[in-house]
Amino acid sequence: MQAESLTLSGRWPDDLRGVFYRNMPARHERGGTRYRHWFDGDGMVQAFRIENGRISHLGRFVETRKYAAERAAGRLLVPAFGTRLSGMQPITSPDQMNVANTSVIRHGDDLLALWEGGSAWAIDPDTLRTRGPVVWRDDLAGLPFSAHPRRDSDGSLWNFGIAGNQSLILYHVAADGRLKRAAALPVADLPFVHDFAITERHLVFLLPPLLLAMERLIEGASVLDSYVWQPDRPMRALVIAKNDWSRQRWYELPAGFLFHIGNAWEEPGGTIHLDYLRFADAAVLTEHFRALMRGGAVRHDYAQPARVTLHASGKAAQAVLPGRSEFPAIDPRHNGRRQRYLVVVEASGKLERPGFNALRRIDLDRETEQIHRFGDEVMLEEHVVVPKSATAEDGDSWLLGTVLDTAAGVTRLTLFDAARLADGPVAEAALPYPLPLGFHGHFVRA
Amino acid sequence: MFGYLHYSLAAATLTAGGTGSTADLRVEVTNARQDAPVYLALFDDAASFKRRDGFRLAVIKRWATRPSAAFTDLPPGRYAVAAFQDLNGNGVLDTNLLGIPTEPYGFSRNAIGNLGPPSFEAAAIAMDGQDLTISIALRNSP
Numbered sequence: 231m232q233a234e235s236l237t238l239s240g241r242w243p244d245d246l247r248g249v250f251y252r253n254m255p256a257r258h259e260r261g262g263t264r265y266r267h268w269f270d271g272d273g274m275v276q277a278f279r280i281e282n283g284r285i286s287h288l289g290r291f292v293e294t295r296k297y298a299a300e301r302a303a304g305r306l307l308v309p310a311f312g313t314r315l316s317g318m319q320p321i322t323s324p325d326q327m328n329v330a331n332t333s334v335i336r337h338g339d340d341l342l343a344l345w346e347g348g349s350a351w352a353i354d355p356d357t358l359r360t361r362g363p364v365v366w367r368d369d370l371a372g373l374p375f376s377a378h379p380r381r382d383s384d385g386s387l388w389n390f391g392i393a394g395n396q397s398l399i400l401y402h403v404a405a406d407g408r409l410k411r412a413a414a415l416p417v418a419d420l421p422f423v424h425d426f427a428i429t430e431r432h433l434v435f436l437l438p439p440l441l442l443a444m445e446r447l448i449e450g451a452s453v454l455d456s457y458v459w460q461p462d463r464p465m466r467a468l469v470i471a472k473n474d475w476s477r478q479r480w481y482e483l484p485a486g487f488l489f490h491i492g493n494a495w496e497e498p499g500g501t502i503h504l505d506y507l508r509f510a511d512a513a514v515l516t517e518h519f520r521a522l523m524r525g526g527a528v529r530h531d532y533a534q535p536a537r538v539t540l541h542a543s544g545k546a547a548q549a550v551l552p553g554r555s556e557f558p559a560i561d562p563r564h565n566g567r568r569q570r571y572l573v574v575v576e577a578s579g580k581l582e583r584p585g586f587n588a589l590r591r592i593d594l595d596r597e598t599e600q601i602h603r604f605g606d607e608v609m610l611e612e613h614v615v616v617p618k619s620a621t622a623e624d625g626d627s628w629l630l631g632t633v634l635d636t637a638a639g640v641t642r643l644t645l646f647d648a649a650r651l652a653d654g655p656v657a658e659a660a661l662p663y664p665l666p667l668g669f670h671g672h673f674v675r676a
Numbered sequence: 677m678f679g680y681l682h683y684s685l686a687a688a689t690l691t692a693g694g695t696g697s698t699a700d701l702r703v704e705v706t707n708a709r710q711d712a713p714v715y716l717a718l719f720d721d722a723a724s725f726k727r728r729d730g731f732r733l734a735v736i737k738r739w740a741t742r743p744s745a746a747f748t749d750l751p752p753g754r755y756a757v758a759a760f761q762d763l764n765g766n767g768v769l770d771t772n773l774l775g776i777p778t779e780p781y782g783f784s785r786n787a788i789g790n791l792g793p794p795s796f797e798a799a800a801i802a803m804d805g806q807d808l809t810i811s812i813a814l815r816n817s818p
Contacts, residue, residue: 371778
């Protein structure tokens with residue numbers, strides 16, 4: 231998909247130049263057979279090039295091995311996360327199901343399309359043509375690489391992968407793209423984990439009690455159906471020292487589920503603070519995204535922002551804020567350091583349909599917030615934080631993202647001034663067509 | 677999950693001889709890349725298959741159209757064949773940290789396991805005194 235020149239409105243800042251990339255599951259059907267879960271769709275990367283008063287758009291599917299094989303065969307061949315039908319090939323490695331659809335980041339010379347159960351896929355940042363799977367080291371080929379790597383203050387990238395229910399794989403990649411270190415750590419009862427956080431000296435994982443029943447998977451259930459929600463067990467937090475992965479601390483929190491963490495930071499004495507988006511249970515994953523695919527009526531579960539303190543003493547405390555929120559975003563310069571603001575998308579007012587209609591920025595210090603609500607026909611997606619300049623203060627930033635206008639039938643880029651979020655977008659750029667709803671993106675400044 | 681599929685060249689035996697209702701099993705390998713040796717191992721029971729301990733081994737270093745080898749003089753019975761291509765020339769089927777092969781591999785009947793190697797029964801073919809040719813398509817990459 232391609233559009234040379236989007237229709238602009240408002241004032242796009244002259245000094246905001248670069249490419250805004252997003253990833254989304256964009257193909258859910260082949261040969262008459264349809265996936266059962268939103269997360270199953272093949273990934274399609276979108277690039278919005280913003281420069282000199284003009285914005286262009288390019289979208290291209292990630293040509294994973296699976297995508298190329300199924301296109302050639304004209305039908306679905308392998309299972310996906312939420313779909314496993316008779317007639318599909320058995321799989322020997324999760325990477326065979328890789329749809330590369332969850333996020334996209336720039337690292338080194340490549341753009342990486344990320345999934346979580348398998349390899350990152352490298353694509354060309356300009357043409358979006360697929361280059362191939364990323365092999366950080368021979369013995370890491372095909373291993374899970376999450377969709378939420380975290381960039382440290384030295385430019386290096388930390389990431390993890392969840393392998394089955396036994397192995398937590400950790401990656402540390404230098405700013406130039408070389409692998410510094412990787413290992414598989416044994417962790418008993420490793421559950422579904424989508425995101426993690428870093429602090430100055432630690433890696434922090436929240437482990438919800440959504441546990442993998444291996445025997446179900448082996449018997450032929452889909453990956454999704456093999457996960458079992460266990461409300462009698464706590465959510466655990468695992469803290470790993472960056473410079474010694476064998477140094478681990480465990481904490482317990484009330485049972486709950488999450489996809490995303492906002493940020494974490496630590497005090498000199500070792501106490502860690504963290505914010506995340508908390509669901510009461512995992513029904514959003516196991517039921518709602520599945521029901522959406524059938525067009526069924528959906529009982530909406532939403533997450534609330536939650537603030538956690540992991541004390542050096544071993545005690546854990548949690549405070550939950552009101553909200554119906556998701557897709558947290560922070561100033562990327564403050565990853566792992568104390569940050570003041572948390573941006574989330576919000577289902578505001580009496581929104582009855584799935585998704586979100588508002589953008590909200592929470593001031594964690596003052597416990598105040600700003601919010602801008604669109605009409606209910608507008609489905610708002612993740613907005614990333616773009617500092618206005620390299621030295622801009624925390625909070626002096628643009629918020630950039632997409633909205634799907636269901637009334638107009640188009641997708642728009644929307645730009646907010648974070649300090650004046652309540653005033654609404656300062657600029658918009660309309661595509662001539664709608665894009666599928668998606669997940670995560672990044673802005674790469676020119 | 678997987679162990680190594682390790683083929684010791686020192687143990688390679690390709691023998692002939694014997695009488696009666698024995699026959700040859702010819703194995704053709706497809707999907708192989710150029711310029712890297714293909715290893716085949718022959719098994720006649722589930723226990724040795726599980727142990728990756730083939731009683732006949734073949735290494736194919738050069739071929740015209742595709743790698744192939746013949747295991748000759750096999751008495752009637754059930755046999756399975758495992759194959760891999762040694763891309764880096766180290767003599768073993770390399771795996772990633774989880775034990776999943778990172779070099780091309782395949783089994784007779786193109787059997788595929790579920791998060792692991794297939795069972796002997798899923799891969800086994802029957803020899804009944806008649807020469808037989810089978811084809812194994814190497815599966816590339818994890």
